[in-house]
Amino acid sequence: MQLSCPNPVRYVLTLAAASARGQVAALSALLERHDAYIEEFAIFDDVLVSRFYVRAVFRLDNAGSAELGFLREAYGKLIARFDQAEGAIHELSRPTRVLIMVSKADHCLRNLLDQWRRRELNMDVVAVVSNHADLGPIVQAEGLPFYHLPITAATKPQQEAALLSCIQQHGAELVVLARYMQVLSEDLCQTLAGRVINIHHSFLPGFKGARPYEQAHARGVKLIGATAHFATSDLDEGPIIEQSLERVDHAFSPEQLLSTGRDVECLALGRALRYVLEYRVFINGLRTVVLR
Structure with missing residues (x-):
């Protein structure tokens, strides 16, 4: 059972890329490898222009800034494999x-x-x-x-x-x-x-x-x-x-x-x-x- 922290820091992963099979699986696997707990996961595939969009909200319970840095680096390497990809990981609470x-x-x-x-x-x-x-x-x-x-x-x-x-x-x-x-x-x-x-x-x-x-x-x-x-x-x-x-x-x-x-x-x-x-x-x- 996943226990939440009293005041967890939440992050948002965003992705826009050319449509292709396996993208959701790759993103989910990446977050799982870094012990991320996914709270929201929204996708849209625009079949008219073959463009795929993702927004995922997650938290890293009991993880420090170093783990976030590793995750961001791994995410950058992952989307470099996708065609016409743009994406980032944002801290949701940062104004x-x-x-x-x-x-x-x-x-x-x-x-x-x-x-x-x-x-x-x-x-x-x-x-x-x-x-x-x-x-x-x-x-x-x-x-x-x-x-x-x-x-x-x-x-x-x-x-x-x-x-x-x-x-x-x-x-x-x-x-x-x-x-x-x-x-x-x-x-x-x-x-x-x-x-x-x-x-x-x-x-x-x-x-x-x-x-x-x-x-x-x-x-x-x-x-x-x-x-x-x-x-x-x-x-x-x-x-x-x-x-x-x-x-x-x-x-x-x-x-x-x-x-x-x-x-x-x-x-x-x-x-x-x-x-x-x-x-x-x-x-x-x-x-x-x-x-x-």
């Missing part, structure tokens, strides 16, 4: 260093800071960056660094250079665009590929441009939605991580639609960020795989 970017809207920022303060999201918020100064007092009240980096079409290269310097200075592993109303350049998106999460409103039908909720009201929409995705230089078209919907009706004013939209944006962004922080998300071309 991810997150930098948040905002403009003037505060609802997503406040929601993320609330969840961070309550330790509901396993992250360290290292800084907040904005192209406006409006939300500085909210951030500074939390004791966090706030950087006001204004931007124009003419100054975008310099602003993004300062932004990248800030990300590097704080060792940010993940960037969250919490209603940051600017499109990142192609160069910056490539530099930060797979590390930037964005949130945007999405309607059925969709409305773009200024005053989208007034447009939605004029068309009598019945669903308000939001999409969280990895950011690319194509506006709101990166691989989707999470979506959320709320039903509305003819009685909703534009202001009520806006309020509902804000709630849905917070919900979708919070869920998407949680999935990423828990190493559940794999980019699969223009899509994502989210193992739960």
Whole structure:
């Protein structure tokens, strides 16, 4: 009988590789050889593109850092035998260093800071960056660094250079665009590929441009939605991580639609960020795989 420790350290093994027989058996055997106790094991084989994904949560009871090092080394050697393989072993409890970017809207920022303060999201918020100064007092009240980096079409290269310097200075592993109303350049998106999460409103039908909720009201929409995705230089078209919907009706004013939209944006962004922080998300071309 396997006895658990009072406060075991849990790890997450992730793998994305070309589909092949024997991969699950090889991973299970590897963990067994290193006395790992598997608590969760999720897989998905995308038969359309022959791509295989694994997320395994395990613990190493009564094992020290040396054993973890041996396991990581053995895992690296194992997946080197797989075709087109990417994988790693992460400590599940280690907070991810997150930098948040905002403009003037505060609802997503406040929601993320609330969840961070309550330790509901396993992250360290290292800084907040904005192209406006409006939300500085909210951030500074939390004791966090706030950087006001204004931007124009003419100054975008310099602003993004300062932004990248800030990300590097704080060792940010993940960037969250919490209603940051600017499109990142192609160069910056490539530099930060797979590390930037964005949130945007999405309607059925969709409305773009200024005053989208007034447009939605004029068309009598019945669903308000939001999409969280990895950011690319194509506006709101990166691989989707999470979506959320709320039903509305003819009685909703534009202001009520806006309020509902804000709630849905917070919900979708919070869920998407949680999935990423828990190493559940794999980019699969223009899509994502989210193992739960």
